[in-house]
Amino acid sequence: MRKFIVVWVLCSSTSLACATEAKLENIRVDTNVAAVERGADTLMNSCRSCHSLKYIKYRDLVSFGMDKKKIDAWRGDQPLDAPLASSMPDAAAMQSFGLIPPDLSLMTNAREGGASYVYSYLLGYYTTPEGMTGNHIFPDTKMPDALGMSVTTELAQQDELRGKARDLVSFLTWAADPHQEERNRLGYYVIGYLIFLTLLLYVVKRQIWSRLN
Numbered sequence: 001m002r003k004f005i006v007v008w009v010l011c012s013s014t015s016l017a018c019a020t021e022a023k024l025e026n027i028r029v030d031t032n033v034a035a036v037e038r039g040a041d042t043l044m045n046s047c048r049s050c051h052s053l054k055y056i057k058y059r060d061l062v063s064f065g066m067d068k069k070k071i072d073a074w075r076g077d078q079p080l081d082a083p084l085a086s087s088m089p090d091a092a093a094m095q096s097f098g099l100i101p102p103d104l105s106l107m108t109n110a111r112e113g114g115a116s117y118v119y120s121y122l123l124g125y126y127t128t129p130e131g132m133t134g135n136h137i138f139p140d141t142k143m144p145d146a147l148g149m150s151v152t153t154e155l156a157q158q159d160e161l162r163g164k165a166r167d168l169v170s171f172l173t174w175a176a177d178p179h180q181e182e183r184n185r186l187g188y189y190v191i192g193y194l195i196f197l198t199l200l201l202y203v204v205k206r207q208i209w210s211r212l213n
Contacts, residue, residue, distance in 0.1 A: 022136040024113045024120045029170040031181070033065045039171025040066065042164050044074050046146045047104065050093065052086040055105035056175050064178065097142045108169065109176045115169045122165040125150040 029035075040061065043051075059080040061071050075082065086093075086101070093100045111117040117137070124136040125145040133150050135141045145151070147161050174180075 022120070022124065024116045024137070025123070026116045027119050027166060027169070029115050029166065029173045031170055031174045035167055035170040036064065036174045037066045037070075037171075038164075039167035039169070039174075041070075042168045043104075043171055047168070048084065049087050050097075050101040050143075051104045053084040053105045053175055054103050056084050056178065057081050058084070060178055064174070099142065101143070104172060104175070106176050108173045115173050118172060119165050119169045122147055122168065123149050123162060127151065 043053075057080065058071055058075045058078070062068055062080065088096075088101075090100050108115045108118055113120075121135065121137040121141075124138070125147075126134055126136065127150045128134050133145055147164060149158070149161050152158050152161060
């Protein structure tokens with residue numbers, strides 16, 4: 001009987017958790033240069049004070065086609081091969097948050113829901129009746145409301161923040177796989193080559209068999 005009660009409580013808890021889980025807003029990101037560069041602007045202004053992107057170098061931004069002058073302003077005296085490091089030392093982060101903010105290089109791949117999760121999380125902040133800040137997607141988060149969604153009440157400003165969040169997620173999606181477009185282009189060439197080779201081999205085979213007949 002006790003085992004039955006324990007199982008029932010666990011099942012009920014799981015069902016309740018699933019029922020109260022916030023729904024993600026599905027989005028399709030655009031990883032063209034303009035959208036990714038706007039997202040990089042938002043990241044540098046709103047996120048880089050705490051977060052790093054250790055797998056992305058300033059040279060990667062240049063190679064992708066972003067504005068070189070803007071990149072030079074971001075990196076300062078750091079070399080082009082330097083990663084996008086956080087401006088907050090680890091010790092200061094531990095003192096402020098009790099943990100080191102996660103690296104964002106692979107964030108859209110690391111979360112179930114991908115880009116939609118990150119987008120919904122950024123816009124999921126709200127202000128409680130007690131005046132505290134909460135997040136619908138990740139209630140236990142220690143990250144402040146970087147975009148200010150919880151204190152924005154005007155629809156025009158909310159739409160502007162949604163645009164910033166979309167661009168930021170576009171940048172993070174690109175950062176998680178910066179060579180995707182290059183691989184896709186290479187894939188078209190490979191497929192074209194295989195089709196050509198198949199047709200060529202078919203013609204050769206027809207010529208050989210025509211002689212045998």
